[in-house]
Amino acid sequence: MRITVWYTSFMLVLTAVVFATVAVVSYRLSIDNVEKDVMAQVSLVASKLNSFERDVFGKVESDEEFKNVSLYDANGKYILGQYNYDIANIKFEDAKMRRETIDGKEYIVYDVFSVNRRGGMPKPDKADSGIWIRGTESVNSTAVLRKTAFWVILAVIPVILLLAALGGYYISKKALLPINNIVKTAMNISSKGDVKQRIATTAGAPRDELYNLTVTLNAMLDKIEDLINREKQFTSDASHELRTPISVILAQGEYLAEIAQNEKEAELASNIVSKAKQMSDLVSKLLILARIDLKRQNINAEKVDLAVVCDIASDAAEVYAKEKNISITSDLGENLIVEADETLILSVFTNLISNAVKYGKCGGSVNISGRRGECITTITVKDDGMGISDEHKDKIWDRFYRADDVRNDEYASCGLGLAMVKAIVELHGGSVAVRSKENEGSEFEVTLKNTLKQSE
Numbered sequence: 001m002r003i004t005v006w007y008t009s010f011m012l013v014l015t016a017v018v019f020a021t022v023a024v025v026s027y028r029l030s031i032d033n034v035e036k037d038v039m040a041q042v043s044l045v046a047s048k049l050n051s052f053e054r055d056v057f058g059k060v061e062s063d064e065e066f067k068n069v070s071l072y073d074a075n076g077k078y079i080l081g082q083y084n085y086d087i088a089n090i091k092f093e094d095a096k097m098r099r100e101t102i103d104g105k106e107y108i109v110y111d112v113f114s115v116n117r118r119g120g121m122p123k124p125d126k127a128d129s130g131i132w133i134r135g136t137e138s139v140n141s142t143a144v145l146r147k148t149a150f151w152v153i154l155a156v157i158p159v160i161l162l163l164a165a166l167g168g169y170y171i172s173k174k175a176l177l178p179i180n181n182i183v184k185t186a187m188n189i190s191s192k193g194d195v196k197q198r199i200a201t202t203a204g205a206p207r208d209e210l211y212n213l214t215v216t217l218n219a220m221l222d223k224i225e226d227l228i229n230r231e232k233q234f235t236s237d238a239s240h241e242l243r244t245p246i247s248v249i250l251a252q253g254e255y256l257a258e259i260a261q262n263e264k265e266a267e268l269a270s271n272i273v274s275k276a277k278q279m280s281d282l283v284s285k286l287l288i289l290a291r292i293d294l295k296r297q298n299i300n301a302e303k304v305d306l307a308v309v310c311d312i313a314s315d316a317a318e319v320y321a322k323e324k325n326i327s328i329t330s331d332l333g334e335n336l337i338v339e340a341d342e343t344l345i346l347s348v349f350t351n352l353i354s355n356a357v358k359y360g361k362c363g364g365s366v367n368i369s370g371r372r373g374e375c376i377t378t379i380t381v382k383d384d385g386m387g388i389s390d391e392h393k394d395k396i397w398d399r400f401y402r403a404d405d406v407r408n409d410e411y412a413s414c415g416l417g418l419a420m421v422k423a424i425v426e427l428h429g430g431s432v433a434v435r436s437k438e439n440e441g442s443e444f445e446v447t448l449k450n451t452l453k454q455s456e
């Protein structure tokens with residue numbers, strides 16, 4: 001739009017300048033022509049008079065050729081030819097082209113005094129001493145022409161401008177289409193994070209700078225996608241490879257704990273076991289995330305009763321909850337059955353409930369509630385613990401993100417739990433949200449479709 005406005009304004013100025021120049025030049029030319037014409041007629045009559053051509057009087061009187069000429073005697077008295085009271089009253093000046101305005105009318109006037117050199121003019125007798133030959137032409141005819149041109153221009157300019165604006169808009173829209181495509185794709189990629197998208201190119205588009213830019217950006221996106229895929233693959237391979245050594249460390253740590261000879265050995269062995277468990281937990285979360293990223297995570301869809309799943313997850317958190325004197329209560333409605341992958345969904349609620357206990361306050365409570373709607377089922381895990389500040393609320397879903405105050409070993413946290421929860425829920429076509437107030441508690445709400453409709 002801006003280009004069109006600029007371009008149209010420029011066109012307006014340009015057209016105005018061109019028309020003004022043409023008008024001035026053509027006016028000047030038409031005046032020049034009139035002057036030349038008048039001068040030619042007067043000169044012709046003068047030369048005829050000088051060569052005693054008698055028929056010149058008859059010609060001046062009636063010939064179209066001399067329509068602008070009139071003759072006066074040496075005293076300025078009208079003899080014959082074109083007569084007009086105004087013209088007859090203009091002062092005579094020999095051989096001087098000039099413009100005179102009488103009664104608001106403008107005339108081009110040219111006089112020549114023809115002296116009676118050979119002893120008397122042929123005719124009429126009154127012209128003894130000589131004759132004034134006067135050529136005149138009203139400038140009004142050119143003014144009419146100018147006025148007409150002015151109105152034509154006034155009518156033509158808007159049409160030209162309208163056409164220029166429409167044409168300019170169409171051309172700039174077409175020319176900027178590739179940029180529009182680039183912006184649209186960039187916005188899509190940044191909002192949806194889908195690096196698979198590419199900038200569309202129009203078939204038969206000219207191989208210009210914008211085309212080259214589109215091709216280069218698409219090649220860059222190919223490279224970025226390739227790098228991201230390689231990174232995902234690396235995470236998947238690394239987690240996979242780590243599983244076996246971690247299981248061996250865990251098994252041998254447990255064995256060491258069993259055969260420990262003294263307290264010190266038992267403490268060391270239990271340390272190994274606890275850290276190996278943490279590593280194992282981290283690696284399995286990483287593996288699930290990598291599989292979801294690579295779109296290789298299968299969903300073994302089956303009817304899952306979320307009430308049962310929540311009970312199992314609560315039981316898993318019970319030991320720790322008892323340590324913190326936290327009571328886990330539930331208010332689960334009827335028929336919380338959805339179509340989902342039971343193992344994956346169990347890990348969602350295990351994480352949410354264990355987080356609620358982990359970040360809940362000692363002596364507090366954790367409540368799990370669930371409702372079935374017409375198309376969706378919602379489960380809420382609520383605690384009255386430390387809560388999450390606004391600053392952290394958006395970031396807790398990021399991988400390896402932990403709020404500053406929980407970055408210590410006490411919580412044995414790695415910051416992958418919620419990232420995995422979100423990925424699994426979204427894989428099932430559902431959503432997860434948090435409501436929380438610092439020092440008052442948090443409420444995580446998982447919404448799942450009753451019938452499985454996988455997201456892309």
Ligand code: ADP
Nearest residue numbers: 355356359387396402403413414415416417418
């Ligand atoms: P982890 O618990 O292993 O650190 P998560 O991804 O489960 O990782 O959680 C990320 C961060 O979100 C936690 O470090 C914590 O700061 C915050 N968080 C999660 N659940 C709660 C909760 N119920 N109450 C307060 N903070 C929470």
